[in-house]
Amino acid sequence: MTNPSTHPFLQVENLARAYPSPTGHDAVTVFDHVNFRIHKGEFVCVTGHSGCGKSTILNILAGLDSASAGNVFMDGREVSGPSLDRGVIFQSHALMPWLSVLENVSFAVKSRWPSWHKSKIRDHAMRYIELVGLKGAEHKKPSQLSGGMKQRVGIARAFSIEPKMLLMDEPFGALDALTRGVIQDELLKICAETQQTVFMITHDVDEAILLSDKIMLMSNGPHARIAEIVNNTLPRPRERSAIHKQPHYYPIRNHLVDFLVSRSKQFGALRDAPDAPSSPTVFDPEDLIEAEIDPVVHLPPVGKPHIHLVNA
Amino acid sequence: MKTKLTLSQKAGLLSLGLLAVILLVWQLATLPDTHAAAANVDPEYAALMGGGAAKAASSFPTPGAMAQTVWDRLSHPFYDNGPNDKGIGIQLAYSLARVLGGFALAAIVAIPLGFAIGNSRVVYQAINPYVQLLKPISPLAWMPLALYTIKDASASAIFVIFICSLWPMLINTAHGVANVRKDWLDVSRTLEVNPLRKAFRVILPAAAPTILTGMRISMGIAWLVIVAAEMLVGGTGIGYFVWNEWNNLSLTNVLFAIFMIGVVGMALDSIFGVLAKRVAYQE
Numbered sequence: 001m002t003n004p005s006t007h008p009f010l011q012v013e014n015l016a017r018a019y020p021s022p023t024g025h026d027a028v029t030v031f032d033h034v035n036f037r038i039h040k041g042e043f044v045c046v047t048g049h050s051g052c053g054k055s056t057i058l059n060i061l062a063g064l065d066s067a068s069a070g071n072v073f074m075d076g077r078e079v080s081g082p083s084l085d086r087g088v089i090f091q092s093h094a095l096m097p098w099l100s101v102l103e104n105v106s107f108a109v110k111s112r113w114p115s116w117h118k119s120k121i122r123d124h125a126m127r128y129i130e131l132v133g134l135k136g137a138e139h140k141k142p143s144q145l146s147g148g149m150k151q152r153v154g155i156a157r158a159f160s161i162e163p164k165m166l167l168m169d170e171p172f173g174a175l176d177a178l179t180r181g182v183i184q185d186e187l188l189k190i191c192a193e194t195q196q197t198v199f200m201i202t203h204d205v206d207e208a209i210l211l212s213d214k215i216m217l218m219s220n221g222p223h224a225r226i227a228e229i230v231n232n233t234l235p236r237p238r239e240r241s242a243i244h245k246q247p248h249y250y251p252i253r254n255h256l257v258d259f260l261v262s263r264s265k266q267f268g269a270l271r272d273a274p275d276a277p278s279s280p281t282v283f284d285p286e287d288l289i290e291a292e293i294d295p296v297v298h299l300p301p302v303g304k305p306h307i308h309l310v311n312a
Numbered sequence: 313m314k315t316k317l318t319l320s321q322k323a324g325l326l327s328l329g330l331l332a333v334i335l336l337v338w339q340l341a342t343l344p345d346t347h348a349a350a351a352n353v354d355p356e357y358a359a360l361m362g363g364g365a366a367k368a369a370s371s372f373p374t375p376g377a378m379a380q381t382v383w384d385r386l387s388h389p390f391y392d393n394g395p396n397d398k399g400i401g402i403q404l405a406y407s408l409a410r411v412l413g414g415f416a417l418a419a420i421v422a423i424p425l426g427f428a429i430g431n432s433r434v435v436y437q438a439i440n441p442y443v444q445l446l447k448p449i450s451p452l453a454w455m456p457l458a459l460y461t462i463k464d465a466s467a468s469a470i471f472v473i474f475i476c477s478l479w480p481m482l483i484n485t486a487h488g489v490a491n492v493r494k495d496w497l498d499v500s501r502t503l504e505v506n507p508l509r510k511a512f513r514v515i516l517p518a519a520a521p522t523i524l525t526g527m528r529i530s531m532g533i534a535w536l537v538i539v540a541a542e543m544l545v546g547g548t549g550i551g552y553f554v555w556n557e558w559n560n561l562s563l564t565n566v567l568f569a570i571f572m573i574g575v576v577g578m579a580l581d582s583i584f585g586v587l588a589k590r591v592a593y594q595e
Contacts, residue, residue, distance in 0.1 A: 083502075
């Protein structure tokens with residue numbers, strides 16, 4: 001394995017996005033100084049309150065939106081527009097309602113490999129439809145499917161183009177808890193099989209812990225940033241039914257919830273201090289257990305490389 | 313025992329009842345009032361006209377006479393005895409040919425242009441004032457200009473149909489294209505779909521229901537306008553037929569023509585209804 005810290009797969013540098021204010025001159029900066037790296041095969045979740053610009057960051061990574069400042073590099077090349085290298089799963093599933101399940105997936109496959117023969121496209125699409133458990137429903141229209149099944153088609157479509165990276169914007173946000181659980185399990189399985197690199201936005205702390213290798217926490221906007229990064233070292237394969245018995249589970253969960261409830265607001269004041277850290281604070285589960293026992297939070301020393309690769 | 317009727321059976325019965333009432337009122341209103349007619353007619357005029365003077369008072373046909381005319385005309389729809397006496401099928405065919413010609417030309421112009429307008433805010437804003445100005449003009453107002461420039465009556469009628477079909481298709485296409493859901497466009501962007509494929513595989517199917525609604529409205533207007541246009545240009549067509557029969561004082565034929573205009577209009581509309589169903593999608 002090459003040393004991942006020298007060759008991050010995705011590198012985001014000083015990303016910022018400002019919108020012109022509705023009243024006139026002063027632009028509103030939603031987020032700025034956003035820096036992070038994602039390594040190949042890593043599953044990264046981002047969470048934070050509404051309005052911190054998570055979706056905008058995802059859209060910039062997808063090439064659908066552009067940043068006001070900063071750069072995104074993937075595989076050493078700058079991201080300047082949408083690309084088949086980055087598959088997107090939209091919250092609203094974004095299936096084309098006039099096409100059947102198979103046609104929706106085939107549309108993506110044909111976009112990826114335009115020279116492929118019809119039957120090859122079909123077989124390839126069917127493989128991914130089977131992967132998400134929709135065999136038998138391939139000729140149905142999206143309107144005939146439940147919300148969970150639609151999102152599965154979205155997943156099949158995104159995986160079918162075999163992207164180098166998968167971007168997911170709250171993919172399960174609109175689903176009921178039971179369906180969400182089932183699809184999370186499937187996603188976990190597929191990602192394990194394909195070693196997919198994933199960047200996912202979620203509001204669900206448990207979802208983040210179940211799926212991710214790394215959880216990025218964003219402070220509240222305006223001027224939002226990635227305030228903290230938590231390395232999620234819970235061993236894989238993970239089981240929904242057993243994960244909460246892991247010793248590190250509750251420390252991580254409490255840390256995340258505490259951040260969302262209180263620290264995300266305070267960060268805004270902190271960041272204007274002259275000695276404010278320019279890179280996010282990184283937590284390992286071991287730190288968090290200490291913090292549980294000892295009320296004094298042990299922050300890692302400033303200047304420590306802000307990416308930890310733990311059993312990647 | 314009371315048997316339950318379905319909704320459509322009830323509606324059918326009610327429709328038949330209404331028809332019976334209309335026919336009865338019609339029959340009663342057109343009963344030959346020989347007494348009154350004889351009393352009102354000037355004896356000298358009656359002498360000049362023979363039996364015609366008394367009959368003129370009830371030249372509005374009875375349902376029975378009407379049915380006879382409908383039967384006669386529909387059993388020989390395609391005879392041609394010179395310019396003033398052609399079968400109803402021939403007249404309708406002329407009108408339909410003009411409508412379809414003008415409509416097709418309008419579709420060829422309006423749908424691509426609507427795509428361009430719907431795709432670009434700049435083009436939309438540039439063209440919008442012209443559309444707003446030209447849209448409310450009665451298509452018949454173009455007739456003198458068309459006659460002067462084209463110098464052909466039949467082609468002028470087609471031009472008038474073209475003009476009146478243009479606007480609903482143009483506006484609906486632009487509207488449909490401009491309102492394609494951003495998600496679908498984002499999907500095609502992330503899949504790096506080329507512009508032509510995007511236009512035909514994403515935008516066109518997404519906007520098709522709106523475009524088809526525009527086409528349906530256009531066809532409805534075109535069928536309304538062709539009657540008036542043919543009354544002006546004359547020669548052939550259902551509009552000319554109506555005017556000609558008015559000049560012949562044959563109200564029976566006028567009524568028959570009105571009925572046929574309705575039937576054909578309904579058929580055209582239901583064709584577009586079927587097409588609309590085929591391109592419809594449920595989100």
